[in-house]
Amino acid sequence: MKIERLIKMANDIGNFFNSEPDKEIAAEGIKNHILRSWDPRMRKSIIAYCQEDGAELNDLVKAAISKLPA
Template sequence: MDTQNLIDMANRIGDFFESMPDHEEALAGVADHIRRFWEPRMRRALLAALDEAPDANGIVLSDFVREALVGHREELTPAAASTA
């Protein structure tokens, strides 16, 4: 998984939603977009990057995207795969 590409994509999503007048709605929009359109392994990799040093991958999450991920982490975290 190319973490730098995921961070870049998340930042572009954040750029779109950040222009919304309602800050909380914009944060929810980022999280909802990522939850709905990114597969679980992409979300896991992005959340893992969030937990690393801010500049560990060369491309840094924007403050706005970081706020969205932190505030909506529970809904963004994929459910554990069942072993049934």
């Protein structure tokens, strides 16, 4: 899957959880969603993108991805 698609998907998940006032809870929700729903190749790609640049990810998504096991 292309990284552009993964970025869009991750930001869409982030937008859903952004309504949560507690951003730690929101980041945990994003992390859990990605762990449950994304296959390991997708997770590996988005983690690598976030570590290398991550410019197109919103801040809440970056926080959630940083909590994912490598």
